[in-house]
Amino acid sequence: MRAARVKTRSAPVRTCIGCRKQELAADLLRVVAQETAVVPDPQRRLPGRGAWLHPLSSCLAVAIKRRAFGRALRVSGHLDISALEHYVENRHEHS
Template sequence: MDSVRTCVACRRRASRADLLRVVLHEGRFIVDERAALPGRGAWVHPTAECLSKAVSRGAFSRALRVSGKPDTSPLENRLKTLMDN
């Protein structure tokens, strides 16, 4: 059975396969494609709506217990690439 996670943006529950895991790496949020990187992860639907909601609300920083404003541009660029395909 696939594990269920909660999207940090919309708070809807979904299977891991339907969400993307985001981690903090060297001060930047990145997509953990294989959900295998160490450390805390935040889960988000791969949609523009959930991404913008999570970024504007600071949901990634809160979920990953990070202070300040880490760089979200690598995450936004990666999600745009995923959504275009």
């Protein structure tokens, strides 16, 4: 049992704020809040608190419905997610 636990720690695991499934961080898109906008951070370099999301329109829709961005990023008020929507749509077209 301990060997399995050590093996899972070798790669970071994060939870998608849309579907709530745990995945390797490499399979999820990091997003951050910049002022009043949620922006994608595919290189994982932007400063600030991050949240993780499958780069799929279905997970994005669930996250919007659940109002998960404000909670996960600890930001109150209306958040503009148009940049994130644009990123997910364009990524989906090229997949």
